Amino acid sequence: MRILLVEDEPEMAAWLGRALKQGGFVVDVAATARDADACLTAEADYDAIVLDLGLPDRSGMTVLSGLRDRGGHAPVLVLTAQGALPNRVRALNQGADDFLAKPFAVEELEARLWALMRRSQGRQHPRLQCGSLIFDSESRSFTLGGTLLSLTPREHAALLALLMRAGRPVAKAQVAGKVFPRDSNVGPEAIEQVLHRVRRKLGEADVTVTTVRGLGYMLESAGGGHAAG
Numbered sequence: 001m002r003i004l005l006v007e008d009e010p011e012m013a014a015w016l017g018r019a020l021k022q023g024g025f026v027v028d029v030a031a032t033a034r035d036a037d038a039c040l041t042a043e044a045d046y047d048a049i050v051l052d053l054g055l056p057d058r059s060g061m062t063v064l065s066g067l068r069d070r071g072g073h074a075p076v077l078v079l080t081a082q083g084a085l086p087n088r089v090r091a092l093n094q095g096a097d098d099f100l101a102k103p104f105a106v107e108e109l110e111a112r113l114w115a116l117m118r119r120s121q122g123r124q125h126p127r128l129q130c131g132s133l134i135f136d137s138e139s140r141s142f143t144l145g146g147t148l149l150s151l152t153p154r155e156h157a158a159l160l161a162l163l164m165r166a167g168r169p170v171a172k173a174q175v176a177g178k179v180f181p182r183d184s185n186v187g188p189e190a191i192e193q194v195l196h197r198v199r200r201k202l203g204e205a206d207v208t209v210t211t212v213r214g215l216g217y218m219l220e221s222a223g224g225g226h227a228a229g
Contacts, residue, residue: 001047001117001160002026002178006036006063007079008055016050019106024140024156025113028182033058040067045177047120048113051096052079053087061087061094068095075116077109114140121164130166131206131221135159144205151201154179154194162209162219169215 003020007013008031020027028043030036033055040046040063049067053060064076078091078099088099097119098112114137128135132145142149142159151159161178162170176191195217199209206222 001113001157002028002043002045003113004028004030004036004039004043004046004049004074006030006033006050006055006060007052008032009052012052016106016109020110021153023106023110024153024160025110026157026178026181032056033060033063036060036063037066039182040070040072043177043182045174046074047178048116049074049076050079050109050113051076053091054081061091064091064094064096073120075120077112077116079104114138128163128166130163130219133163133202133205133207133219133221135163144202144207149201152197155198155201158191158194159198159219162217166219166221169212169218171216175217 001024003025005013005016005020005027007016007029010031013029013031017027017029028039030039034057036051036055051060051063055063060078064078067074067076075097076095078088078096080087080091080099080101084101091099097116100109100112118137127137133149134143135141136143142151142156157179158175161175172188172191175195176186179191179194180186195209202208208220208222210218210220212218
């Protein structure tokens with residue numbers, strides 16, 4: 001899950017970035033409204049945006065309104081000061097999807113982000129499934145045939161990106177965008193290496209990652225069933 005974190009306080013941004021990465025998210029950080037606009041212009045495939053309103057150059061509200069004016073649909077979770085009801089109401093009216101008052105527990109932030117992701121995909125249940133491969137967003141774990149699947153963070157991110165669109169091709173650049181942060185200096189072969197390891201771990205199961213020439217990669221099951229619980 002690819003996240004844009006817009007937060008100008010260095011300590012808060014560093015803490016949240018580390019916590020979200022440990023939770024399996026790929027995180028890009030912007031400290032100003034200008035940086036956030038640049039990220040959103042260059043990267044149209046964020047799964048969610050965590051937006052602080054108190055930015056040094058412009059209000060985070062302008063980032064939100066600009067995103068929606070450009071037709072951006074990524075879910076936005078706004079961070080607000082405790083009790084700042086007018087800001088919450090205004091943010092919701094401008095197109096925010098949720099808000100969280102500071103201080104907060106990172107576990108609640110992560111849970112809200114997964115809920116936003118499910119709603120944006122039209123799914124209410126916390127479980128995604130393709131064949132015998134199941135992802136539970138509550139535990140953030142994969143099982144294959146009922147057995148816990150051991151994955152590195154990059155393998156986890158790549159497999160989730162494919163599972164969310166099971167049965168449909170996903171462009172190579174799009175999969176890579178879910179795995180590597182925006183400032184990563186990785187070559188085009190890096191995502192191929194990650195998916196090679198994913199294929200090895202899926203082994204002889206009824207779920208495979210196939211290469212679709214000219215289109216990217218696709219996760220599919222032998223029985224053709226691609227379900228989201």
